[in-house]
Amino acid sequence: MLVLHSHSHDDHVAGDGQFRGRRGTVVVGADRDAAWGYLGFTEQPESMRPIDLGERVLQALATPGHDAAAITYYDPWTGFS
Ligand SMILES: [Zn+2]
Numbered sequence: 001m002l003v004l005h006s007h008s009h010d011d012h013v014a015g016d017g018q019f020r021g022r023r024g025t026v027v028v029g030a031d032r033d034a035a036w037g038y039l040g041f042t043e044q045p046e047s048m049r050p051i052d053l054g055e056r057v058l059q060a061l062a063t064p065g066h067d068a069a070a071i072t073y074y075d076p077w078t079g080f081s
Pocket of ligand 1: 007009066067
């Protein structure tokens with residue numbers, strides 16, 4: 001399982017504790033260094049980064065604004081972001 005946030009505000013990360021320490025679970029920090037580092041974004045990211053979920057690949061785009069660490073995810077299969 002992968003826990004990866006859209007941004008670091010408390011209402012998004014408050015439940016992280018229930019996932020930490022679970023076998024087979026990766027909880028990525030929601031701060032900019034952790035989240036952007038995990039996805040391979042640089043200081044001025046311009047490209048989308050893939051997130052391979054196994055049978056499905058999402059695309060991640062750094063979208064700082066609402067929060068400096070904000071990331072938008074796009075699912076090509078559904079067309080939703
Ligand atoms: Zn927020």
